[in-house]
Amino acid sequence: MVTFTPGRTVLVTPALDPCRFDKAEVVGADMGQLDLEDGVPPALKGEARRLAIDYLRHAPRRCPMSVRINSLRTADGLRDVLAMLDSGAGPDVIVIPKVESPIEVRQLDELLGGRFPELALMAIIETPKGVSAVDDIAAATPRLRGLIFGAADLSSQLGVPLTWEPMLYARSRIAMAAIGAGLHAIDSPFFDLQNPAGLEEETRRARALGFTGKIVIHPEQVRVVHDALRPSAQMVDQARRVLAQADDGKGGIHVVSGNMIGPPLVAAARRVLASIEIEQALIPIPLRTGSGSGDT
Numbered sequence: 001m002v003t004f005t006p007g008r009t010v011l012v013t014p015a016l017d018p019c020r021f022d023k024a025e026v027v028g029a030d031m032g033q034l035d036l037e038d039g040v041p042p043a044l045k046g047e048a049r050r051l052a053i054d055y056l057r058h059a060p061r062r063c064p065m066s067v068r069i070n071s072l073r074t075a076d077g078l079r080d081v082l083a084m085l086d087s088g089a090g091p092d093v094i095v096i097p098k099v100e101s102p103i104e105v106r107q108l109d110e111l112l113g114g115r116f117p118e119l120a121l122m123a124i125i126e127t128p129k130g131v132s133a134v135d136d137i138a139a140a141t142p143r144l145r146g147l148i149f150g151a152a153d154l155s156s157q158l159g160v161p162l163t164w165e166p167m168l169y170a171r172s173r174i175a176m177a178a179i180g181a182g183l184h185a186i187d188s189p190f191f192d193l194q195n196p197a198g199l200e201e202e203t204r205r206a207r208a209l210g211f212t213g214k215i216v217i218h219p220e221q222v223r224v225v226h227d228a229l230r231p232s233a234q235m236v237d238q239a240r241r242v243l244a245q246a247d248d249g250k251g252g253i254h255v256v257s258g259n260m261i262g263p264p265l266v267a268a269a270r271r272v273l274a275s276i277e278i279e280q281a282l283i284p285i286p287l288r289t290g291s292g293s294g295d296t
């Protein structure tokens, strides 16, 4: 079984400028992502693929690294996979965009699993067909460790605004499918780079739906997302009170601070405290620099 966690933030950089490939580690994101898909113009796909493979082959990695390949329903996606097979250089995680069927995920597992036994897969759900098939996709293979919501593509395909309400159904459905299958649920990027308050608000709302992390597209978004995912002091305090009074191993109902607390709420309180411990365990590398200078 592959053991990996994408953590709270996955910092994306187009695979075109090797100086930026280590940015995730430098700014304290939990995972990096070299993008071969929409962040790379068609004319530069070959060059990006070459740079990514070169990096994967030679660079020492202190932070988990993912690669977003092109859709497996495109020639570029197939070229991305063949480049990894031919070179023997693979990332920790391959992120497959625009997944619409579990067959795509299984195919990649069969193609790469023998060569890269530790490889994890994550699927981006960002088309109406993908949303409809999300439960089957979530159960495709044990190598699949997470679902990512892609709001930009979905809103574009639906012809609706990229705002909270039009995206709410898909977001909820993806979070539920991921949690039901025991996968990580990673929320869509937030595209307004000048609006940290909006990013914070969207991250809190996504967390409330069950997402545990977010794709970030700028180094300065990392800290905002980490802060927004952290339970508030009030939540932690209430969780401690619940566990102190109600977690007596006998089950049943207790009254804590005027609230009826039964087993599901005891379990929720345990999760709040566990999430703080997980966060502490997820900070293996102290920040070396400030939060970056406007590049991803």
Ligand code: GLV
Binding pocket: 124, 126, 149, 150, 151, 152, 153, 154, 188, 189
């Ligand atoms: C990400 O790929 C998105 O489409 O939002």
Ligand code: MG
Binding pocket: 038, 097, 126, 150, 152, 153
């Ligand atoms: Mg997309």
